[in-house]
Amino acid sequence: MDNYQTTGPQPLIRASGVCHSFASCKEVLTNINLTFSAGELVAVMGPSGSGKSTLLNILSGIITPTAGQVELAGHPISGASDSTRSALRLSTCGFVFQDNQLIPELTALENAALPLLLRGTKRRPAMDSAATVFQQLGLAGHGHKFPGQLSGGQMQRVAIARALAPQPAVIFADEPTGALDQATGQETMQLLTSVARMNNSTLIVVTHDPTVAGWLNRLVEIRDGMVHSDKPLDPAAGGMGEK
Ligand SMILES: Nc1ncnc2c1ncn2[C@@H]1O[C@H](COP(=O)(O)OP(=O)(O)OP(=O)(O)O)[C@@H](O)[C@H]1O
Numbered sequence: 001m002d003n004y005q006t007t008g009p010q011p012l013i014r015a016s017g018v019c020h021s022f023a024s025c026k027e028v029l030t031n032i033n034l035t036f037s038a039g040e041l042v043a044v045m046g047p048s049g050s051g052k053s054t055l056l057n058i059l060s061g062i063i064t065p066t067a068g069q070v071e072l073a074g075h076p077i078s079g080a081s082d083s084t085r086s087a088l089r090l091s092t093c094g095f096v097f098q099d100n101q102l103i104p105e106l107t108a109l110e111n112a113a114l115p116l117l118l119r120g121t122k123r124r125p126a127m128d129s130a131a132t133v134f135q136q137l138g139l140a141g142h143g144h145k146f147p148g149q150l151s152g153g154q155m156q157r158v159a160i161a162r163a164l165a166p167q168p169a170v171i172f173a174d175e176p177t178g179a180l181d182q183a184t185g186q187e188t189m190q191l192l193t194s195v196a197r198m199n200n201s202t203l204i205v206v207t208h209d210p211t212v213a214g215w216l217n218r219l220v221e222i223r224d225g226m227v228h229s230d231k232p233l234d235p236a237a238g239g240m241g242e243k
């Protein structure tokens with residue numbers, strides 16, 4: 001196995017010996033050891049069912065692994081309470097879920113502003129920050145609509161706006177371009193990577209699409225719940241060569 005571990009200062013995320021099984025099922029993740037530094041742009045690839053979404057959920061503290069340790073921004077989260085993990089996630093992470101998980105009763109703009117409101121930002125600046133990201137994502141004019149009144153691709157862009165608006169230290173994105181056409185997907189990756197660079201955020205993107213991975217500078221490949229390879233990509237040289 002290629003094994004590439006970042007050498008920067010204190011890593012922002014560290015997973016050591018992480019294993020996970022869902023109740024009574026066989027192990028889904030086995031002995032995952034990964035570190036991610038501030039500002040890294042990472043693609044996570046692998047076959048369907050190999051454990052990519054489970055890994056993101058564990059790295060972000062949404063679920064607790066059955067074994068091993070995860071540290072997020074210097075805090076151990078694997079043994080922490082639900083409320084501690086939620087608070088840390090809220091202050092540190094933005095998450096674009098595979099199934100977008102918008103709240104149907106809130107408008108698109110309110111959905112995007114929600115993490116800021118939950119962090120205690122006042123309504124006006126929270127809505128203004130969300131509106132700025134809406135503009136960048138081509139969503140201006142859709143802010144007042146409810147998720148049920150948006151197309152699948154528009155809903156996904158609202159979910160991306162929700163992750164970006166608080167300028168988090170880490171952005172987790174689980175197949176963020178899955179519902180987007182090729183051109184919109186590439187524009188979205190350009191925005192995600194430029195925002196991440198501007199804020200020195202770590203960006204971790206699960207994708208099946210080599211052209212999406214081509215925007216990133218490190219590739220972690222998961223197979224059968226294990227890290228099969230971990231290597232640098234060179235976006236300047238075309239990343240995976242298919243952009
Ligand atoms: N809540 C759950 N309960 C039981 N098994 C689960 C649960 N979530 C995921 N799994 C199982 O864990 C394995 C890994 O799932 P995961 O969603 O992490 O895969 P993935 O790599 O993200 O796949 P895809 O590319 O299709 O999104 C699969 O076998 C899946 O069926």
Ligand SMILES: [Mg+2]
Nearest residue numbers: 052053098174
């Ligand atoms: Mg998945």
